[in-house]
Amino acid sequence: MLTYNKPTTVDEAVILLQQPQHAARALAGGTDLLVELRSGRLAAQGIVDLKRIPELRALRAEQDGFRIGAAVSGAELGEHATLKAMWPGVVEAANLIGSTQIQGRASLGGNLCNASPAADSVPALIAAGARCTVAGPGGRREVPVESIVTGPGKTSLVSGEFVVDFVLPAQAARGGDAYLRFIPRTEMDIAVVGVAVNLTLDAAGVCTTARVAVGAVAPTARLVDAAGAALVGTTVDETALNALMAAVRAACAPINDKRGTIEFRTHVAGVLAGRAAKIALDRARSRA
Amino acid sequence: MATVLLQPEFARRNTAGQRLVEVDADTCQALIERMDERFPGFADAIATGVAVAIDGQIYPDPLQQDLRPDSEVCFLPALEGG
Amino acid sequence: MGRYPAGSPGWRDKVTGQANYGADFSLPGMITGRVLRSPHAHARIVSIDTTEAGKLAGVRAVVTAADFPDLPSEVVAGGESPVNYRYISCNAIARDKVLYEGHAVAAVAAISAGVAEQALKLIRVEYEVLPHVIDVRDAMRDDAPLLHDNLYTEGVDPKPTKPSNIAKRTEFLLGDPAAGFAESEIILERSYTTQPVHQGYIEPHACVASVAADGMTTVWSSSQGQFMVREFCAKLLKIADSDIRVLPAEIGGGFGGKTTVYLEPLAIALSRKSGRPVKMVMSREEVFKASGPTSGGVLQVKLGARRDGTLVAAECELAYQAGAFPGSPAIPGCMTAFACYDIPNARTVGYDVVSNRPKCAAYRAPGAPMAAFAVESALDELALELGMDPVELRLKNAAKEGTRALYGPKMPVIGFVETLEAARAHAHYNTPLKANQGRGIASGFWFNIGGQSSAAVHINEDGTAExxxxxxxxxxxxxxxxIMAAEVLGIDYAKVKPLIGDTASVGYCFLTGGSRVTFATGKAVVEAANDVVQQLRARAAKIWKCEVDEVIWKDGVAHPAQGQTDTRTQLSLAEIAASAARTGGPISGKASLNVGGAGPGFGTHLCDVEVDPETGRVTVLRYTVIQDVGRAIHPGYVEGQMQGGAAQGIGWALNEEYVYDDQGRLQNSGFLDYRMPVASDLPMIDAVLVEVPNPAHPFGVRGVGEVPIVPPLAAVANAVARASGVRVNDLPISPPRLLAALMK
Amino acid sequence: MSKHHISTTINGEPVEFLCDTAQTLLDVLRDELGLTGSKEGCGSGDCGACSVLVEGRLVCACLVLAAEVDRCAVETIEGVAQGNALHPLQQVFLNEAALQCGICTPGIIVAAKALLEKNPDPDEEEIRFWLAGNLCRCTGYDKIVRAVQQAALVMRSA
Known part of the structure; x- marks a missing residue:
């Protein structure tokens, strides 16, 4: 029979998740885990509900940035005005995950550790340079978000490890981020393509740093260095945007599946990169 | 004289290809009986899966219907709905 | 009749959560049924061993095809339409062969769902996997894998000697198409494809069956017709109709998809074997894998016209995919293709083609939306080539009263021209568009049906009625x-309680479908209410000791005829009802009819879209449905039918399709990837009710439920063509498909 | 394996039940507590017919383990009307033909009620995106959106 535990401390959770004999799975929002459970594909023998651990529910400003608990729901992020003002791209990515009802539960921790190549929040977190705290038998470590997912459904976490929270750095004075995704409908679909752009300008309006990450076009979300480089040193004009789009398309390695074709994903990834860069640019200028 | 109109396939199989037949009858039942006398097997052919239109109105129970002197009677596939 | 009679009688429970749908019933001692479904798209069943499953603790019964009569393959007049009960039986539970992934092979009833699921895993089925075929064109090839060894194409002379996946060929002919095309100044030929789409009802199939010791069977089921469920179950299990009583649950959507049976026969068999009531509910995955979508199709259309836009000749050849058993709506497709237009020379040829997919079921005007998509798209291109306004082109050729239909009869009183004129005059048609935007127009037809219906009207002592x-x-x-009963009785609408009877408590009614209920059952209600009025007049006559024809019934009150000036005062319905016991007993009226004269329905739709040229996304900006509704009894619900049909058509045009892998297994058996329109996908849908009354109904009623799904496929496709300059003749016009066309 | 003993409040009333880990809140509401107003349309969080509030947050009951609602407040469609008095949303939905088959209506009314408590005067777009998780196949959404706007007007002027 499937066990269910709700630890109130990180250490308790580590012990519960580490026990080899019952392959335990961490539960935050459950909007992916329970779909697996109900369809009979869940192999686990135990569920560890992390929502009673205060650290995973906390959302607070820290050193000009933010520390976001892994079990904080998308809805809570959407209602946090100062977070949204600083990192609109990250919040809109989290808020695009599913319907209002899904938003009431879906968490950044779950979205990351479910390790779907099309996860909406992951490209935005990567572009923002977010890091996450991993707790486990070996204690705690803070790693870049992009180091967690290693392939579809696979993470670098070992038995007993789970994500406690996310650390978002301070956004630069003239910084702006944005996330766009393509779905056939206007809601409720899994991203066919996702692109996040985070850039900063200098006083003259020249781009000094740029991070561009893509989702659903490769086995994992990817930081595309060449795309960022295409913007640095430019005023993000048409030529720079065309170079950005070309770089993003070059980095795509998508598959044909029930949601999109290789040609479609590659082409649209470029289109969305250009559009997201313009939004990030406007946001950066408006923050100056 | 009522006029009977038939689709090509039905005519080919049941009325030796004749798609238009004049019949002296004042009720639909009489018309079908006359047609069956002239084209044996006609009555059976329209027993299942066939609806009857009399002067543009479709009747699922044609045998109860009367005909006008110049009525036009069509036999068409029974209709369904979704 | 009030435009918006307040409230919806009998519906308070729907907004409070107390309404009982199929899955909401439970009975003491009830156990749960689950179905074992084929993992293969096409395989012979070599053997089924259920002994181990039967021995599992908590299992009460296991059934396979062996528990059902092996019916002959013959067409029987079922209620209205022809039915082949063997096909329905072999679809409910596979016999000898499984013909699609998800095809039911066995069913188990156990004390809990968990035990039932475990038992399914213990059933040993040995399959001989066979090659399969999904696409209708592939299925028609001579070398295609054959689903049925004994299926020979009907409607072909001489009778073929080789079995085929083509179950039937049907042809309709009017005039001389060859001559018509010869005299045409412009000829346009195009081919089109559409994909199977599911009705998408939000309530999965569900029922409870209970077989008593004496064999009396009671079924609670969510279906479009409790009499249909009784009939089909009686035929499949060889039980007398009178031994089955079916009580209708509230139905959570059907659209034609619940005009057949899937679970009920299995639940009855399991209940009979276990001696316990059995509840069976499909998962959403089962609904998609194992319940009937409508057909996908391949269509060729050829139009011949003169320079002034007069249509002289038209041909359409279509092949519809029927799924595992014959029965696609190829015939109604052929009959409706050109029904909106007065074309002297026309031919349609339809092929009903089986393939390894779930058996098709009806879906709102079955067969018509696909044919209209082809014809109305071709007409749009013809209008462009002729430089004509698309409304004018349709007006010039519109069918009117007396127009000879390709399927035979002349059109009765119809309102198609009125819908076109309303479209031309509508603000929507005359509002300027911006870049990347386009406006599409399309029209559609459906016969609507009548058929057998019964109704009863009971007057209660307090003057209320059921x-x-x-x-x-x-x-x-x-x-x-x-509303109709109250109108005839002349009393307030709120005093009349509408109830849905089970098969043992009201006369036979053909199912809810074919847009027939307000028309045919409504006519039975009117006659039953008239029967009551005659009885009320007779009672007044008895009280006044005069002849019945000296009593006039008006506005719910008996009035003495003119000239009767003595002491008689009026007698209201309530007063007569209160004294009914003393004047002859309860007052109840009833009527049972086989209703003819169903008035055909026509609609014309306007659709504005914006195309994102860089991604192929289509956004519907504005949508207007204009439809001849005969006479709207409850305008709010008539508008609802028009808006709902349009929304389903928009989903059909843009995003809905089945995705199969190379093993013939369905990849998108859920609402996540079977993409039906969500609230944020659609604009408001304006409904314009054109009322050209149907003379064959006391209140002028026409069917309204099915026509609205016919035009949208082409209305959207034509709008996309005009917005993007690229015409896509294959549905759905999904972003990848449109982007590929734009980038060509 | 012993079941979990859960104590919660449902529509303001204290309720206790036993459940297995694998049972969802929807399973318990419908099969154990007889509250069949929340409907299962898909079991995967894609249709919204099982929408309920848990601690005031709109969620799909099919994607919440019953064990998770221990000491939480749950609100379902059965708690929207106060006794015989319908909530304005329920009354307007009936008056304006904003439902047909009605299987999606409980989920939509629970969702719309949560929206109006958050924003008493939402515009059409906000209503449509808020309700995007509540699939309806019968109405085409037009009358549902208008009914939410009209109910909002009634509630603002009440």
Whole structure:
């Protein structure tokens, strides 16, 4: 029979998740885990509900940035005005995950550790340079978000490890981020393509740093260095945007599946990169 | 004289290809009986899966219907709905 | 009749959560049934061993095809339409062969769902996997894998000697198409494809069956017709109709998809074997894998016209995919293709083609939307080539009263021209568009049907009344029944309680479908109410000791005829009802009819879209549905039918399709990837009710439920063509498909 | 394996039940507590017919383990009307033909009620995106959106 535990401390959770004999799975929002459970594909023998651990529910400003608990729901992020003002791209990515009802539960921790190549929040977190705290038998470590997912459904976490929270750095004075995704409908679909752009300008309006990450076009979300480089040193004009789009398309390695074709994903990834860069640019200028 | 109109396939199989037949009858039942006398097997052919239109109105129970002197009677596939 | 009679009788429970749908019933001692479904798209069943499953603790019964009569393959007049009960039986539970992934092979009833699921894993089925075929064109090839060894194409002379996946060929002919094309100044030929789409009802199939010791079987089921469920189960299990009583649950959407049976026969067999009531509910995955979509199709259209836009000749050849058993709506497709237009020379040829997919079921005007998509798209291109306004082109050729239809009869009183004129005059048609935007127009037709219906009207001592009919109320028909009864009785609408009777408590009613309920069952209600009025007049005559024809019934009151000036005062319905016991007993009226004269329905739709040229996304900006509704009994629900049909058509045009892998297994068996329109996908849908009354109904009623799904496929496709300059003739016009066309 | 003993409040009333880990809140509401107003349309969080509030937050009951609602407040469609008095949303939905088959209506009314408590005067777009998780196949959404706007007007002027 499937066990269910709700630890109130990180250490308790580590012990519960580490026990080899019952392959335990961490539960935050459950909007992916329970779909697996109900369809009979869940192999686990135990569920560890992390929502009673205060650290995973906390959302607070820290050193000009933010520390976001892994079990904080998308809805809570959407209602946090100062977070949204600083990192609109990250919040809109989290808020695009599913319907209002899904938003009431879906968490950044779950979205990351479910390790779907099309996860909406992951490209935005990567572009923002977010890091996450991993707790486990070996204690705690803070790693870049992009180091967690290693392939579809696979993470670098070992038995007993789970994500406690996310650390978002301070956004630069003239910084702006944005996330766009393509779905056939206007809601409720899994991203066919996702692109996040985070850039900063200098006083003259020249781009000094740029991070561009893509989702659903490769086995994992990817930081595309060449795309960022295409913007640095430019005023993000048409030529720079065309170079950005070309770089993003070059980095795509998508598959044909029930949601999109290789040609479609590659082409649209470029289109969305250009559009997201313009939004990030406007946001950066408006923050100056 | 009522006029009977038939689709090509039905005519080919049941009325030796004749798609238009004049019949002296004042009720639909009489018309079908006359047609069956002239084209044996006609009555059976329209027993299942066939609806009857009399002067543009479709009747699922044609045998109860009367005909006008110049009525036009069509036999068409029974209709369904979704 | 009030425009918006307040409230919806019998519906308070729907907004409070107390309404009982199929899955909401439970009985003491009830156990749960689950179905074992084929993992293969096409395989011979070599053997089924259920002994181990049967021995599992908590299992009460296991059934396979062996528990069902092996019916002959023959067409029997089932209620109205022809039915092949063997096909329905072999679809409910596979016999000898499984013909699609998800095809039911066995069923188990156990004390809990968990035990039942475990038992399914213990059933040993040995399959001989066979090559399969999904696409209709592939299925028609001579070398295609054959689903049925004994299926020979009907409607072909001489009778073929080789079995085929083509079950039937049907042809309709009017005039001389060859001559017509010869004299045409412009000829346009195009081919089109559409994909199977599911009705998408939000309530999965569900039922409870209970077989008593004496064999009396009771079924609670969510379906479009409790009488259909009784009939089909009786035929499949060889039980007398009178030994089955079916009580209608509220139905959570059907659109034609619940006009057949899937679970009920299995639940009855399991209940008979276990001696316990059995509840069976499909998962959403089962609904998609194992319940009937409508057909996908391949269509060729050829139009011949003169320079002034007069259509001289038209041909359409279509092949519809029927799924595992013959029965696609190829015939109604052929009959409706050109029905909107007066074309002297026309031919349609239809092929009904089986393939390894779930057996098709009806879906709102079955067969018509696909044919209209082809014809109305071709007409749009013809209008462009002729430089004509698309409304004018349709007006020039519009069918009117007396127009000879390709399927035979002349059109009765119809309102198609009125819908076109309303479209031309509508603000929507005359509002300027911006870049990347386009406006599409398309029209559509559906026959609508009548058929057998019964109704009873009971007058209660307190002057209230019940109107009881046998048609499940999917979209507001309870309100229409109450309104029509109240109108005839002359009392307030709120005093008439509309009820849906089970098969043992009201006369036979053909199912809810074919847009027939307000028309046919409504006519039975009117006659039953008239029967009551005659009885009320007779009672007044008895009280006044005069002849019945000296009593006039008006506005719910008996009035003495003119010239009777003595002491007689008026007698209201309530007063007569209160004294009924003393004047002859209870007052109840009833009627049972086989209703003819169903008035055909026509609609014209306007659709504005914006195309994102860089991604192929289509956004519907504005949508207007204009339809001849005969006479709207409850305008709110008539508008609802028009808006709902349009929304389904928009989903059909843009995003809905089945995705199969190379093993013939369905990849998108859920609402996540079977993409039906969500609230944020659609604009408001304006409904314009054109009322050209149907003379064959006391209140002028026409069917309204099915026409609205016919035009949208082409309305959207034409709008996309005009917005993007690229015409896509294959549905759905999904972003990848449109982007590929744009980048060509 | 012993079941979990859960104590919660449902529509303001204290309720206790036993459940297995694998049972969802929807399973318990419908099969154990007889509250069949929340409907299962898909079991995967894609249709919204099982929408309920848990601690005031709108969620799909099919994607919440019953064990998770221990000491939480749950609100379902059965708690929207106060006794015989319908909530304005329920009354307007009936008056304006904003439902047909009605299987999606409980989920939509629970969702719309949560929206109006958050924003008493939402515009059409906000209503449509808020309700995007509540699939309806009968109405085409037009009358549902208008009914939410009209109910909002009634509630603002009440």
């Amino acid at each position: 109107v009881v009919t046998g048609n499940p109320d999917i979209g507001g028909s309870r309100a229409s029944m109450a």
